Amino acid sequence: MSIENIGSGIKTRLETISALKDVYAPNELRDTYNSFPCAIIMPGETVYDTTFGSNAGYTSRFRIIVLISKQDTPSALNKLMNYMEPTGTNSVKAAIYGDSTLNSTADDCELDRNLGYGIMTFGGITYLSTEFGLVVYARQS
């Protein structure tokens, strides 16, 4: 179970949301994004050796960020709400928990937070966004 594979597993889950035009795993991130809405997955803090042994457990936190073009702001903000909902066809939470092993790349996971509306800048371009926090429990081999 590698952090990179987990990132790809998260992508697999998010791709079940048909409204997302693109999903970018941590090994696919780029400077600019051109099709919206899209989701990017970024690795966060990892805590190693949460259990004993050669197959020791670790906990990795991932950031899932849904990006929307800043044009047509009121409508775009409203669209973001659908991804923040705990249930529904565009719900990020529902997509993740459809397979909490993230396509068999982890033991389990917990989508524990959404940080609300925000803006993010990549490559000098500002996007509307909403960010989710995902905790993943895995083992190193």
Added chain:
Amino acid sequence: MAHIAGKTGMVNIATVDEAGIRNWTLDYSVDMLETTDFADGAATNAAKTYIPGLSGWSGTFEGFKDGAPEALGFASSVALKLEEDATYFWTGSAYITGIHPSVAVDGVVTYTYDFQGTGELTEPTG
């Protein structure tokens, strides 16, 4: 003697490493039998006196649920090996005397086990 990082520890039961375990604690002690008598009471500092009696050991280990839990030791004891690392470890026979599952909405399911040692405990050699 160098310090040892706890990350290389392990709990081993009947020669099998216990999956998911993240800490263990051992209490190894000897009973002290009081032998204070009138002569001690009459001494200048009136100090109590003791002699060692029987030793005993028990403890706990705890970690994430990873497969079926260990069985309580109704029928038999198990060979228990508590490793500080691959070199330094404590070994003996013990009964599993308690299992305490813990489930929280925002955490991983954990099991805590209690054990009671029976017979002699072999100490690390260094």
